């Protein structure tokens with residue numbers, strides 16, 4: 001059996017979400033994902049929107065808890081479900097939305 005660890009962190013520097021490639025800015029939160037999966041150690045940073053989408057696919061049963069999922073499959077799954085990709089989600093504590101004028 002492997003193990004998996006997810007921690008939400010407030011970023012001190014900008015970084016790219018390794019799932020969708022969008023930028024998480026300093027002061028925003030994103031997830032540190034790490035663990036042992038099928039004998040390999042993995043770690044990556046994931047934005048809150050991607051995390052939510054992954055949860056959704058697990059809930060739907062599109063992804064199997066034991067088999068997990070491939071990061072590169074996610075865009076395809078979203079297209080199939082008619083979801084926006086890259087994900088748009090503004091639930092990031094402390095973030096302010098830029099005014100659209």
Ligand SMILES: [Zn+2]
Nearest residue numbers: 017020047050
């Ligand atoms: Zn992302």
